[in-house]
Amino acid sequence: MSSFLSSYRVFTFTAQNIIRNFWLSFITLTIFVLTLLTINAVIFLNVIADGALEAVEQKVEVTFYFTPDASEDIVQAAQGYLNGLDQVREVTYVSAEQALESFKERHADNEIILSSIEEVGGDPFGHALVVSAHSSDDFAFISEALETPEFASFIKEKDLTDYETIIERIRTLAKRIRLGGTVLAFFFSLVAILIIFNTIRVAIYVHRDEIGIMKLVGANDWFVRGPFLLEALFYSLLAVVLIVLVTFILLAQFEPNINNYFGDIDVSVLSHFKENGFIIFGAQFVGLAFLSLLTTLFAMRRYLRV
Amino acid sequence: MITLQNVSKQYSKNAPYALKDISMHMKAGEFVSIVGQSGSGKTTLAKLLFAEEKATKGKVTIGDWDITNIRQGERPVLRRQIGVVFQDFKLLPRKTVFENIAFAMQVAGEHSKRIHEIVPQVLKIVGLSDKSARYPRQLSGGEQQRVSIARALVHQPKILVADEPTGNLDTIHSHEIIQLLKRINDYGTTIVLVTHDRDIVNALKRRVITLAEGKIISDIEHGKYTLK
Numbered sequence: 020m021s022s023f024l025s026s027y028r029v030f031t032f033t034a035q036n037i038i039r040n041f042w043l044s045f046i047t048l049t050i051f052v053l054t055l056l057t058i059n060a061v062i063f064l065n066v067i068a069d070g071a072l073e074a075v076e077q078k079v080e081v082t083f084y085f086t087p088d089a090s091e092d093i094v095q096a097a098q099g100y101l102n103g104l105d106q107v108r109e110v111t112y113v114s115a116e117q118a119l120e121s122f123k124e125r126h127a128d129n130e131i132i133l134s135s136i137e138e139v140g141g142d143p144f145g146h147a148l149v150v151s152a153h154s155s156d157d158f159a160f161i162s163e164a165l166e167t168p169e170f171a172s173f174i175k176e177k178d179l180t181d182y183e184t185i186i187e188r189i190r191t192l193a194k195r196i197r198l199g200g201t202v203l204a205f206f207f208s209l210v211a212i213l214i215i216f217n218t219i220r221v222a223i224y225v226h227r228d229e230i231g232i233m234k235l236v237g238a239n240d241w242f243v244r245g246p247f248l249l250e251a252l253f254y255s256l257l258a259v260v261l262i263v264l265v266t267f268i269l270l271a272q273f274e275p276n277i278n279n280y281f282g283d284i285d286v287s288v289l290s291h292f293k294e295n296g297f298i299i300f301g302a303q304f305v306g307l308a309f310l311s312l313l314t315t316l317f318a319m320r321r322y323l324r325v
Numbered sequence: 326m327i328t329l330q331n332v333s334k335q336y337s338k339n340a341p342y343a344l345k346d347i348s349m350h351m352k353a354g355e356f357v358s359i360v361g362q363s364g365s366g367k368t369t370l371a372k373l374l375f376a377e378e379k380a381t382k383g384k385v386t387i388g389d390w391d392i393t394n395i396r397q398g399e400r401p402v403l404r405r406q407i408g409v410v411f412q413d414f415k416l417l418p419r420k421t422v423f424e425n426i427a428f429a430m431q432v433a434g435e436h437s438k439r440i441h442e443i444v445p446q447v448l449k450i451v452g453l454s455d456k457s458a459r460y461p462r463q464l465s466g467g468e469q470q471r472v473s474i475a476r477a478l479v480h481q482p483k484i485l486v487a488d489e490p491t492g493n494l495d496t497i498h499s500h501e502i503i504q505l506l507k508r509i510n511d512y513g514t515t516i517v518l519v520t521h522d523r524d525i526v527n528a529l530k531r532r533v534i535t536l537a538e539g540k541i542i543s544d545i546e547h548g549k550y551t552l553k
Contacts, residue, residue, distance in 0.1 A: 035420070228415075235411075236428060237401045237404035237429060
């Protein structure tokens with residue numbers, strides 16, 4: 020048989036099977052979509068958790084207060100040194116004048132503090148560097164970074180101590196959430212595999228007599244398998260297309276609410292799915308197609324022995 | 326045409342023999358009835374002919390082709406040359422009458438043009454020209470069996486094996502089916518009819534091979550159904 024004719028017939032039979040077994044096709048597709056929806060819900064939760072943690076981590080800063088005798092050159096040298104560290108995300112220089120202004124603003128309604136400042140006279144604040152890190156894991160390193168002979172004597176104070184507990188909590192929480200997300204993703208993937216496996220086995224079981232009949236009237240194994248494999252591939256593709264639509268519609272609809280919920284923390288789930296959509300959904304299609312094709316081959320094996 | 330030499334069949338190692346040391350020869354153009362009670366081995370014998378089962382011992386030959394140890398990949402080729410009709414019709418439920426018959430040609434790679442020539446012809450032979458667009462569930466048992474026969478005929482096979490083709494039919498429909506098989510035999514096709522229907526066998530007055538407990542107990546040229 021020419022391969023073109025054979026392929027054309029396999030396509031035709033596939034289309035007939037899908038249309039004439041509408042309810043079975045519908046149920047199979049629905050299960051595929053629901054399974055992918057579960058997996059994407061886990062991805063969604065992981066992105067939110069990651070985004071929220073990252074945002075909180077970014078809000079934590081270490082401030083190095085310099086002694087009043089530390090010149091601007093020394094502070095800027097320290098800033099340059101900190102900027103050169105991989106662990107440092109941003110270093111902001113706060114001059115003594117800015118520090119005084121901001122202190123006054125913060126305590127504008129506290130007469131006692133303001134009068135104390137007036138009494139001290141001059142500028143009691145030195146320059147300061149506000150340092151934020153890429154990860155909360157890096158604060159311990161950064162806080163030790165200026166313990167060099169060059170800078171140590173000019174550092175009056177580090178206010179990391181106040182943040183140490185919160186940083187430690189965030190680190191523990193981040194690890195737990197990421198571990199939980201991985202376990203959850205693994206668990207749901209396992210459930211998804213079993214559901215897909217069983218759905219296809221049932222679909223093939225329903226057709227077991229037909230498979231036998233096709234063999235008895237002279238069809239070879241690949242001619243019988245072809246439409247079933249193509250059907251599995253079609254459901255996988257359609258399920259992923261539907262899940263892409265559903266995901267983006269839901270995210271576009273609910274992202275404002277999600278952002279409102281998290282306040283000024285930007286978790287940007289939609290942009291995560293936009294930027295990584297090709298990989299996320301591509302991997303889901305490849306995984307689903309591979310699994311459904313393999314299951315179809317496996318499930319048909321016994322009924323082809325006629 | 327069909328030769329069995331000392332053929333035995335066991336379905337598993339310790340199971341009793343379904344067929345034991347059977348030898349027979351059927352000539353081209355013969356109409357042979359294989360009769361016997363349930364469990365006598367007649368369906369097993371039919372299954373050996375279209376390679377649904379393999380003989381445990383002995384040799385099965387169709388024409389010059391030794392199919393005793395036929396390979397999996399060769400079975401489709403054999404089945405495109407032997408027409409088979411089953412008691413339960415074995416029609417594809419989600420294909421129309423036309424598609425069911427066409428399927429047997431499609432698997433053999435026949436071109437659509439030829440399929441559209443041959444299928445109407447065989448539908449005419451079995452008297453179902455007006456029901457080609459129907460699905461099997463929309464047909465009576467007799468009509469379904471005629472579709473099954475039409476499907477078996479599309480390759481113009483030299484051999485047609487009919488395994489209890491009237492088993493699910495009433496007397497009138499059974500008579501129609503047998504008449505159809507006789508007409509096909511008149512065209513030169515060898516018919517192997519597996520049945521336990523006494524009236525049909527006696528009415529045919531053709532060669533009758535009787536099986537009991539997996540052995541041939543009689544083989545008579547113009548035989549009758551002799552079992553009780």
